[in-house]
Amino acid sequence: MQQAQAIKTAVEYWRHLRPVCMGAIYWQLNDNWPVASWASIDYFGRWKQLHYHAKRFFAPVIISSFQNKSGEVEVWVTNDLMTDAECAITLSVTDFAGSVMKKVELKSMVKAGSAAKVAVYPAGKLIAAPEAGFMYMRLDAKAGGRKYSQRNEHFFTQYKRCELAQAKVSAKTAKCDGGLEITLTTDKPAFFLTMEMKDMDGIFSDNSFTLIPGEPKTVVFTPAKGQKKAASADMLVTRHLRQSYK
Numbered sequence: 001m002q003q004a005q006a007i008k009t010a011v012e013y014w015r016h017l018r019p020v021c022m023g024a025i026y027w028q029l030n031d032n033w034p035v036a037s038w039a040s041i042d043y044f045g046r047w048k049q050l051h052y053h054a055k056r057f058f059a060p061v062i063i064s065s066f067q068n069k070s071g072e073v074e075v076w077v078t079n080d081l082m083t084d085a086e087c088a089i090t091l092s093v094t095d096f097a098g099s100v101m102k103k104v105e106l107k108s109m110v111k112a113g114s115a116a117k118v119a120v121y122p123a124g125k126l127i128a129a130p131e132a133g134f135m136y137m138r139l140d141a142k143a144g145g146r147k148y149s150q151r152n153e154h155f156f157t158q159y160k161r162c163e164l165a166q167a168k169v170s171a172k173t174a175k176c177d178g179g180l181e182i183t184l185t186t187d188k189p190a191f192f193l194t195m196e197m198k199d200m201d202g203i204f205s206d207n208s209f210t211l212i213p214g215e216p217k218t219v220v221f222t223p224a225k226g227q228k229k230a231a232s233a234d235m236l237v238t239r240h241l242r243q244s245y246k
Contacts (some may be wrong), residue, residue: 049208063139130156
């Protein structure tokens, strides 16, 4: 999780500097031997959390946020497409029980090949105490006849200073094309929700994300080639950030 968050923070920051910074790559993609390393794919071809995050922070249209030295929260949209992006943005300041304390809806046209600051707020105007909640950001964009969607979140202080809730995550599964379709729900916000399959390698369509109450998320697990048995519900293991706390 730390690896994923470190690279995500860096890449989102560099991308928002466009045109001063015109791109970013990270080292490294995969490992040639089984070690603990900074690769995003391990020796066995398994995706670490970083690789799932990379699908999102390298998306052509992204929403990101930064808390500057003046204590202001800046919200940015970076558009790497060759066409302008018509963006609908929702910012929800939410406590760790899942209650929305403040909600802002914005619309912005972000030019092709550019980054735009779409909003800026003093942190104290959004939340009374930085450890009391987080800001959940939704971006839905249209560009060149296609739709793009992304979700992100902003913490006002370090994770360790926040009283994260003991979220109860539930999963319903159904078999599909040799894999497993998984629909996840939660009663409280669950951060870095990560899935694994016991005794089976494969790839999830998405992983290591924030799950919000009232917003079910469906992902598909595709087993790696050569697996001798079918994926099943009893193999699924879910974990999230709060469960790592003592």
